[in-house]
Amino acid sequence: MRSIRRLVLVLAVVFTAAMPLMTGTAHASDASDESAFIADINQLRAGVGVGPLTPDSRLTDMARTWAGTMAAAGTIWHNPNLASQAPAGWTVLGENVGVGGSEPSLHAAFVASPHHYANLVDARFQQVGIGVVHVGGTMYVAEEFMKNAGGVQPVAVAPTPPPPPAAPVAVAQGMGTTQNGSGYWVVSNAGAVYAYGDAPFLGAANGTSLSQPVVHLAPTPTNGGYWLVASDGGIFTYGDAKFLGSTGNVPLNKPIVGMAATPSGNGYWLVASDGGIFSFGDAKFLGSTGGMILNNQIVGMASTPSGNGYWLVASDGGIFAFGDATFHGSSGGMKLNQPIVGMASTSSGQGYWMTASDGGIFAFGDATFQGSTGGMKLNQPIVAMAGAPGGAGYYLVAKDGGIFAFGAAPFMGSPKLG
Numbered sequence: 001m002r003s004i005r006r007l008v009l010v011l012a013v014v015f016t017a018a019m020p021l022m023t024g025t026a027h028a029s030d031a032s033d034e035s036a037f038i039a040d041i042n043q044l045r046a047g048v049g050v051g052p053l054t055p056d057s058r059l060t061d062m063a064r065t066w067a068g069t070m071a072a073a074g075t076i077w078h079n080p081n082l083a084s085q086a087p088a089g090w091t092v093l094g095e096n097v098g099v100g101g102s103e104p105s106l107h108a109a110f111v112a113s114p115h116h117y118a119n120l121v122d123a124r125f126q127q128v129g130i131g132v133v134h135v136g137g138t139m140y141v142a143e144e145f146m147k148n149a150g151g152v153q154p155v156a157v158a159p160t161p162p163p164p165p166a167a168p169v170a171v172a173q174g175m176g177t178t179q180n181g182s183g184y185w186v187v188s189n190a191g192a193v194y195a196y197g198d199a200p201f202l203g204a205a206n207g208t209s210l211s212q213p214v215v216h217l218a219p220t221p222t223n224g225g226y227w228l229v230a231s232d233g234g235i236f237t238y239g240d241a242k243f244l245g246s247t248g249n250v251p252l253n254k255p256i257v258g259m260a261a262t263p264s265g266n267g268y269w270l271v272a273s274d275g276g277i278f279s280f281g282d283a284k285f286l287g288s289t290g291g292m293i294l295n296n297q298i299v300g301m302a303s304t305p306s307g308n309g310y311w312l313v314a315s316d317g318g319i320f321a322f323g324d325a326t327f328h329g330s331s332g333g334m335k336l337n338q339p340i341v342g343m344a345s346t347s348s349g350q351g352y353w354m355t356a357s358d359g360g361i362f363a364f365g366d367a368t369f370q371g372s373t374g375g376m377k378l379n380q381p382i383v384a385m386a387g388a389p390g391g392a393g394y395y396l397v398a399k400d401g402g403i404f405a406f407g408a409a410p411f412m413g414s415p416k417l418g
Contacts, residue, residue, distance in 0.1 A: 033103045033139065034060070034130040040107045041120055041128065041143075050123045056146065058087045059129025063142040067131035070097065071140040079142070086146060094119040094145035099138060105207025106141055119145055137201055170206075170417050172401045174216040174258075174342075174384045178223045181389040181408070186397055186415055189213035191228055191236065194401070196412040202226065202239035210234075211248075216258050216384075220265040231255040233270050233278065244268065244281035252276075253290075258342075260303040260310060267307070273297040275312050275320065286310065286323035294318075295332075300384070302345040302352060309349075315339040317354055317362060328352065328365035336360075337374075344387035344394055351391070357381040359396050359404065370394060370407030378402075 042052040062085055070076045076097045079085070086093055096116045100106040110116040119125070125145040133140045170188045177184045183197030191205025191214045205214060205228055212232040219226045225239025233247025233256045244267060247256065254274040261268045267281030275289025275298045286309060289298065296316040303310045309323030317331025317340045328351055331340065338358040345352045351365025359373025359382045370393055373382065380399035387394045393407025401415035 030064075030132040030134060033132040033134075033141075036103045037107060037130045037132070037141065037143065038128060040103075044111065045121055048121050050121050051126075053125060053128035053145070056087070056127035056129050059127055059144040059146060060131065061129070062086070063129040063131030063144045064133070065131065066097070066142040066144075067133040067140045070099070070142070071133040071135045071138075074135075075099075076140065082144075086144075087148065089148050090146050092122075092124050092145075092147040094122065094125060096120075096141075096143040096145075098141050100141075100207075101137060101139065101201065101204060102207055103132075103139070103141075105204065106139065108207050110143075119143070171380075171399045172383055172397050172415070172417055173214055175386045175395060175397045175403075176217045176219040176226060177386045177388060177395065177409075178219065179221065179389055180223075181410070183223070183412065184386065184395060184403075185217055185219065185226060186401060186403070187214055187217035187228060188401075188415075188417055189215075191230075192415075193217065193226070193228070193238075194415040196414075197410070199223070200239070204228075204238075205236045208236075212255070215256060218259050218261045218268060220261065221263060222265065225265075227259065227261065227268060229256055229259045229270060231257070240265070242266065242281070246270075246280075247278050250278075254297075257298060258300040260301050262303070262307040263305065264307065269301065269303070269310060271298060271301045271312060273299070275314075277310075282307070284308065284323070288312075288322075289320050296339075299340060300342040302343050304345065304349040305347065306349065311343065311345065311352060313340055313343040313354055315341070319352075319364075324349075326350065326365070328367075330354075330364070331362050338381070341382060342384040344385050346387060346391035347389055348391060353385065353387065353394055355382055355385040355396055357383070359398075361394075361406075366391065368392075368407075370409075372396075372406070373404050 066079045124147045127146045129144040131142045170190045173189050175186045183199030186194045193204040195201040212230045214228050225241035227241045228236040235246040237243045254272040257273045259270050267283030269283045270278040277288040279285045296314040299315050309325030311325045312320040319330040321327040338356040341357050343354045346367050351367035353367045354362045361372040363369045382396045388409035393409030396404040401417040403414035405411040
């Protein structure tokens with residue numbers, strides 16, 4: 001009997017546009033990542049008592065060719081000719097394919113997927129070929145597994161190791177927009193970053209071991225970087241975003257729920273759910289609600305254009321203004337259908353919007369109402385919002401990554417999460 005295990009593909013990070021390949025020759029970085037995949041796979045197999053896989057040049061050639069085919073197309077799918085292209089004498093075949101930003105993040109994604117994990121630790125497989133092709137900052141990989149009738153029998157495993165625990169469901173947590181309004185990023189609780197329009201993908205935290213989930217993303221003023229912040233205040237920097245400090249090792253009374261960057265890009269604030277403010281770099285501490293008794297917890301913040309003020313918003317829509325941030329109104333005295341989950345300020349600093357989890361919008365000051373999802377039936381609740389530059393529109397992002405664009409905010413794509 002001969003069998004093939006071709007599994008559902010992995011989307012480790014956002015797709016980016018793929019340029020046509022100029023050559024099928026593996027570059028040094030490709031070969032290095034191929035070796036890293038094999039080392040990580042064999043380390044994983046050793047940990048569950050399964051014999052190592054031996055690299056097979058024929059499988060490697062197959063894998064490199066298929067990775068190049070996927071990279072040229074800018075998408076991934078399984079090789080429909082796997083059985084006919086495999087070396088003669090095979091008895092069992094398997095294939096994993098994926099696209100992502102780095103070898104560690106892609107390997108972790110394969111391990112976290114029970115079906116892909118099954119290929120990685122299948123005791124029947126004896127040979128492997130890995131093909132990696134880089135296009136810009138995106139990596140395409142094909143992993144080909146084989147048992148050959150003439151090969152050495154693999155190490156017996158008793159009992160068969162159970163699959164790893166299911167990975168937490170990835171859900172959207174926040175978003176940020178580019179300065180010119182032609183792009184945006186979405187971040188998930190797992191630290192994955194999805195980039196659209198002219199927003200560059202510069203890295204993500206989903207390939208690392210997170211102590212706590214990521215709760216927000218803040219872009220730098222240049223659009224050349226961004227920060228991710230976890231609920232323990234741990235900071236992850238990418239591109240030209242500078243690490244200026246964190247609360248990752250500080251005992252917190254309440255978890256971090258949001259952050260905002262200064263106009264210079266040389267500072268940022270973190271806010272906890274009790275309104276405690278932690279300032280780093282050139283971000284000034286201008287006050288907090290950390291010592292107040294709040295009716296409802298703080299859910300987000302926004303800074304003024306000058307960097308000399310900020311607003312905090314509570315889940316009942318209560319607004320707390322500090323520094324040169326002006327109070328323009330709140331929904332603190334209103335009866336809300338759903339709690340407030342986020343806010344965004346206008347580019348003038350003379351107004352702000354708040355959004356509820358049903359996508360209801362509350363506009364104050366020079367913030368104009370451009371539409372909402374308040375009357376729509378949503379698959380998942382709204383979790384955050386971001387204003388479009390110029391103040392003529394805004395985005396809402398749902399827990400499943402759905403993007404809703406209003407006013408002059410252009411829709412440029414959305415991830416599928418949850």
